[in-house]
Every structure is written in structure tokens, then in C-alpha cells.
Amino acid sequence: KQEVTQIPAALSVPEGENLVLNCSFTDSAIYNLQWFRQDPGKGLTSLLLIQSSQREQTSGRLNASLDKSSGRSTLYIAASQPGDSATYLCAVDDDYKLSFGAGTTVTVRA
Amino acid sequence: SQTIHQWPATLVQPVGSPLSLECTVEGTSNPNLYWYRQAAGRGLQLLFYSVGIGQISSEVPQNLSASRPQDRQFILSSKKLLLSDSGFYLCAWRTSTDTQYFGPGTRLTVL
Numbered sequence: 001k002q003e004v005t006q007i008p009a010a011l012s013v014p015e016g017e018n019l020v021l022n023c024s025f026t027d028s029a030i031y032n033l034q035w036f037r038q039d040p041g042k043g044l045t046s047l048l049l050i051q052s053s054q055r056e057q058t059s060g061r062l063n064a065s066l067d068k069s070s071g072r073s074t075l076y077i078a079a080s081q082p083g084d085s086a087t088y089l090c091a092v093d094d095d096y097k098l099s100f101g102a103g104t105t106v107t108v109r110a
Numbered sequence: 111s112q113t114i115h116q117w118p119a120t121l122v123q124p125v126g127s128p129l130s131l132e133c134t135v136e137g138t139s140n141p142n143l144y145w146y147r148q149a150a151g152r153g154l155q156l157l158f159y160s161v162g163i164g165q166i167s168s169e170v171p172q173n174l175s176a177s178r179p180q181d182r183q184f185i186l187s188s189k190k191l192l193l194s195d196s197g198f199y200l201c202a203w204r205t206s207t208d209t210q211y212f213g214p215g216t217r218l219t220v221l
Binding site for chain 1: 142144152153154155156159169198200202204207208209210211212213214215217
């Protein structure tokens, strides 16, 4: 059974600092890995999807890397803003089903 | 563009009462559909998924059930709610490029 772990559980940084969020998974036989954002009481917003054959994906200030062999992914958010405050979830897709980590709750202080 | 709807947005139900949550998707056909639950302080748990009308796969044995009566409609039900059924229920669909998009969710409180 796939186990997904996200470290740290919570992170607080001043505005402008770069964010580094980590995700690890136990079974490397995956189709893809996705990063989501969740605001309090809301549904999930898809941020980035990395196919198993890719090493990284970028969208604006967001960059996600994938090292499938070691079972790790990292989400980088450059020049953080207060609007980046949210919970970030990593999800691994194996057999067309997502296994989620518990998330990292980010607070960006103005 | 594709849109996913869920209702109701919030629900408070007594223990032992029935449940019906509805999810509909617009702007796509024959989507893969999913029901997830997010309990307080815990990650998302996949409950059911469906690859077509009448085709339901259950991931976790419990007192919930799902049905897909139409191509873009996915329903989550229970005959008798338990306290442990409280949580945030999310419906999602999968695109042809494997991205999953989520609905706004239903907050269920069982008292």
C-alpha cells in the first residue's frame, strides 16, 4: 500500500522568503505525482502534475521536482506572498487512484 | 470549460439518519469520478471511484455506498449515519491528461 509523507507539517515564513515543501512516497511504481493547494474550508486546487517520466514542472513561481527512484518530490515556491498561505497537499497516482499526504500548512507573514 | 458541482455545501444530520450527497460534472463526457473524505486533522481518503455508468469500485469498507445513475452524476449515500462519518466530502474527476479536479466539497456533521 502506498504511503505518502509530507514534511514539515507546518511552516511559517516572512513574506519574500522561498518555500520548500517535501513529499516522500514508499512505492516508486507511480503514474504521476500531483501537488494541490487547499484553502480553509474549500476544495482542492491543482497546482502541478509531474508525469513519472518527467523530472520537474514549473508554473510561474512554482517549481516541482520528482525523483521517482528515491520516492521524493519537492515543491518550491519562490518569493512567497501572504496569498500563498494555505495547506499544500502532495498526491501520488498509482493505478489511477490518488494517495494523499497529510499536507503542509504554510503561513506567510506580511 | 469543465465545472464540478456538489450539494449541499453543509449538512448537519443526527446519528442513524440517511444521507445523500450529489456531485455533477459539466463540460466533459465519460469522466472518471471519485469520492474522497477528509476527516478533521487527517489526510484525504479515497472512498469510491467510477469509470462509467453503474461501475463503482469501493476502496474502504464502511456504511457508505455510491452510485452513478448518469454519465456525469455521482451520488454518495448511507442508510444510517455514524458519528465517524463526519467530515469534508469531496468529489473529483480525472481529465484525459490525468489531472484531478475537485469540487467545492460538502461539510457533514453527524450529531
